[in-house]
Amino acid sequence: MPGSSFGHTFRIGTFGESHGSAVGVIIDGCPPGLELSAEDIQPELDRRRPGQSTVTTARQEPDSAEILSGVFEGLTTGTPICIAVFNRDARSRDYSAIKDIFRPGHADYTYHAKYGVRDYRGGGRASARETVGRVAAGAVAKKLLAREGIETLGYTCQVGDVVMPQTQGVTHEQVESNAVRCPDPQTAEEMLALIHRVRKEKDSIGSAVELVAHGVPPGLGEPVFDKLKADLAKALVSVPAVTGFEYGSGFAAARMRGSEHNDAMYTSDGAVRTRTNRHGGMLGGISSGEDIVVRVALKPTASIPQPQDTVDVDAHAAIALTKGRHDPCLAPRFVPIGEAMMALVLIDHLLRWRAQCGSSGKSES
């Protein structure tokens, strides 16, 4: 059922299997008149794709974005924007080794249990390759947000036991300055060393990513179910391998007193501000004007080059053996995906705000 679409007013729907003909996305509800071309989307896809560095897989997928609709003479028309990435060479492989096996930590068994039929090639619909559509749509969202002075920025803040010290004022350039996408150079080196060691040991390692949105005006987010925090939680937890979500003080709040947790409010140049940001930029699920800060946990890559005990489709004991190369740590490539999901939530809520609370009406626009 309609589980492949997301957003209320700026709405996306993704399609495609890992090794099928194409993966892509339809964006419905994009404001008209935005300058847009494949060149706006390609850099984000390049950040997402494998084979970027020694800590990501060596597979080469060109991931070339094509805009099939919704853009005319370089401008969005307000109608659905379909963006597709065609898989050029995927069909010829031999899948006999995994065809009948349920790999541990993968969705093989659960898809089988749900549908009875599944595309076993490279994980099919459950593959992280599905995120191509999210990242493409996120690139459009980011461009719309930039017009409002809003930026989303993510970075690797933890790999195994290596945790980045708390940092403010991280820039995109710092994030992109190293392969692990950690803005702190010292920590980045330690993370890289750990990832290389893990890979050598034919293993993988868990990680965490922090995401920040700057410039979000106060007032975005709906009461009750479509709170900004709730939509961010759904958006990010829906990404493969994400096992946890927190914002502001997050799980650390469970140990805190109210007197230390509440952020004192004050006024600065007429704006209401808070002296600290344990609320992560959201109160009652509505943006406060402070930076929105969230964190997600990523499990270690399920595909590891070791034999693992499992069962096959006939419920017999079997051994799963991963072929091909896989990222030993998911955080670096998650960064652009997380930014995209955050941007998609924010643009949706910005348009929703405009509908309900914007200036009076068409006649006045």
Add this chain to the structure above:
Amino acid sequence: MPGSSFGHTFRIGTFGESHGSAVGVIIDGCPPGLELSAEDIQPELDRRRPGQSTVTTARQEPDSAEILSGVFEGLTTGTPICIAVFNRDARSRDYSAIKDIFRPGHADYTYHAKYGVRDYRGGGRASARETVGRVAAGAVAKKLLAREGIETLGYTCQVGDVVMPQTQGVTHEQVESNAVRCPDPQTAEEMLALIHRVRKEKDSIGSAVELVAHGVPPGLGEPVFDKLKADLAKALVSVPAVTGFEYGSGFAAARMRGSEHNDAMYTSDGAVRTRTNRHGGMLGGISSGEDIVVRVALKPTASIPQPQDTVDVDAHAAIALTKGRHDPCLAPRFVPIGEAMMALVLIDHLLRWRAQCGSSGKSES
């Protein structure tokens, strides 16, 4: 905008402000023929309401459920079920002290920034009293799930630094055996002692709740956005004061190796099982048949009986002073709310599964 409804196929919409005429819920899509009366709903509302014990507030709100539609001769008819709890005595209080103040840690300022107008009485729509509707709907969901052998169960697993040891086989009776709703008696006593100390110190304390669903068949959850884990994240993070969500290994996964994280699969009586449950009962966002296990973090109660620095609606510095009594720890009363949200997600996905993957058609039913 439509932020007050939740669910795709079993859909609820809540209404009401803390001190308005009524709070309640409409359930649309409930299967017909379910025996239902106010007596099915009342016990859950009683678990949620304040004044149950020395660790919850002493306010007395009767919270008496009335079914206004959708039930006839004791059976659900398949049409919308409206359940309302009328506020009997709320109107006469004096709100002049908080009318113009933005309380720290509350949604006063963000509602003001969003709407320009807000119901300042007791937090208005942002009050935890809104969860009355969720709990009432959750009682209906629980009854439907029980017919399928599915149960949702929550318990307090952390208060401040007091953390419950890992426990299996928790029962509803154990949970309800003490005021803090922690199934481990020893831990419960420590939690109660801490809460009493915190209250005496005019402060509040953070906490965490674990939620388990037993008996969920494999195959529930949609690919991509409406993954079971994603809808659980949204459902739970949408509750006031929730600052984090994790399932299975959660944030601990960030420190783990793939070789220790992947749950080995085996067969038992023809069923595919896993030897461990670090995947929290969900792979690829679809249920695996193992227990679904999630955890949420709750911030310390924002309302504390201490003066706090803040600003007023004219952006002048002000002091916020909480009147009335408030729970110093939110976990005990969150337990029934969390169970309700989990049940609402599960029944929705069960019906969605039935629509897409159920038996062939009407003619065969």
Add this chain to the structure above:
Amino acid sequence: MPGSSFGHTFRIGTFGESHGSAVGVIIDGCPPGLELSAEDIQPELDRRRPGQSTVTTARQEPDSAEILSGVFEGLTTGTPICIAVFNRDARSRDYSAIKDIFRPGHADYTYHAKYGVRDYRGGGRASARETVGRVAAGAVAKKLLAREGIETLGYTCQVGDVVMPQTQGVTHEQVESNAVRCPDPQTAEEMLALIHRVRKEKDSIGSAVELVAHGVPPGLGEPVFDKLKADLAKALVSVPAVTGFEYGSGFAAARMRGSEHNDAMYTSDGAVRTRTNRHGGMLGGISSGEDIVVRVALKPTASIPQPQDTVDVDAHAAIALTKGRHDPCLAPRFVPIGEAMMALVLIDHLLRWRAQCGSSGKSES
């Protein structure tokens, strides 16, 4: 399933059965800051309710609107507005005569076939009494539209063979000047005479209503499925007893040539206008700035005081005998319902327009 809600951005959900505790509506997405009280809603409910005149039924239902949420100090707060009309005296009647009978022309059998259980009292959920919620929500929509200079106006244009001559510039006062709600006094008299004759003959008669929206700016309506004409069709055909919908030239277009049907365009004071309005104010499903003109057909009232051949719940032949009094013609009371549905579609599309195509963003508002 969620069939009781309508609208995308200004969204309503109705609840309640004809003889249950209450009927009502929740409005989600109403802009904040609108002055609103029960007095704004009551006049529309009074136009809808039975017992207004000799051509409507003599039953007395007070239909007193109560606003349960979403309004504070006389202003909408932006949160869900719940409006309920409680049924004061409905429970004591004797329904044994219709309990087991499927009345011809009614939904008794189809509800039974769908749900297995049904509220047989007065038609239950299928009763026209359900439209109380629509009309209440429509009153709010009308008030919002009035701020934009938009008005919806309906009138009876046909009763049996009595057809109103084409008329322009109809006013609300003309419509309300007679019991049949036909703005042409001569036609109104003929209609009234026909209705009285039909009633005397223990029969009922079909009718048609025309609805016009003035002041709709060009640009409302979405491409493809959510065309303005499509949403109006759904909104109006969803009302009980409506058997047809057309706009502009409607079914007469089937007989016309393109050269006579196309409306020539010209410019007047800088505005693009058409010399004729066979397009009914919508081209490509998007408003053109001309009056939006639609028409609906209403079947004759199914409840007639004559014995009719039918079957009972055990599939045995039976005779249906209607008790109580029923309107012999549905158009007069449909007028406020039709206006409400039209207003609900227009405000929804106005807000949707604002979200996608409104001024740039929050920062500029």
Add this chain to the structure above:
Amino acid sequence: MPGSSFGHTFRIGTFGESHGSAVGVIIDGCPPGLELSAEDIQPELDRRRPGQSTVTTARQEPDSAEILSGVFEGLTTGTPICIAVFNRDARSRDYSAIKDIFRPGHADYTYHAKYGVRDYRGGGRASARETVGRVAAGAVAKKLLAREGIETLGYTCQVGDVVMPQTQGVTHEQVESNAVRCPDPQTAEEMLALIHRVRKEKDSIGSAVELVAHGVPPGLGEPVFDKLKADLAKALVSVPAVTGFEYGSGFAAARMRGSEHNDAMYTSDGAVRTRTNRHGGMLGGISSGEDIVVRVALKPTASIPQPQDTVDVDAHAAIALTKGRHDPCLAPRFVPIGEAMMALVLIDHLLRWRAQCGSSGKSES
């Protein structure tokens, strides 16, 4: 905004402009395990496309369907099915003549007023070419319905003043036996003669199509807004050029008495039936088990090879001159589109029924 998707549980979203890179559709929620290939879709696209006969346009568009996702080894997988038709040769034309002109009867002006920017090539998104996606999705819906014994069938019942006599038991073969898709051979000849005369006179002519669904079980359709009749109205009126919708007695009901309109009920082989079908197979918006019968009116083709008065984008008077060839009558090519829309509504409601009212649960399936 999300106006390009349709359906609740079997949900489709279309994309593409008339002369863009591709037109197509995503289907989300299709049951898994259905045998499906491009060969199932192509015949319906061939029925829809221009150039089939002397009464449709001579343009040659190959309209070759490609399935990009959601099908594996010949079976649907339950994940989104993306079907695209790529435009091979559309880019090279000269559009200077219509670039700045608002054609009468077209959506040129309303798109311009809404979005400020528009794809003027061949009508862009407003072109009937958008229906390629609907017809492709409809082919899948038809295949699913066939498994349940449900068939949708349409035919031209009116062209100008030529009206087909009432007919029962129409077959697909009869419909496809002539170019105008009217099952009555005598009427078909008259229609063809009229269309040829109109074309010769450089004009176009209106028409009407009747659609019938056989084998629909009782109980499909939701109360209140998502009535089966309401969703059919929306689905069909959303198609370009449709100006009216009616079901059963339709607009003729406005002239009828209740005593002649109500369909008497009786029992046949245990099934509840009606002796006549003025209710068009739907009572209270829910299917009764009788044939579902609806009719739509189609305006005469707006593109006619005559000069027409209009305005340009600068609001100056201008002359619109249509180039290329266009169908002088829309009914023949509407038939497969109408069948597709009807099938999409029915499969959606069948799945919705199964979710809410189907057999008890997953465990029993």
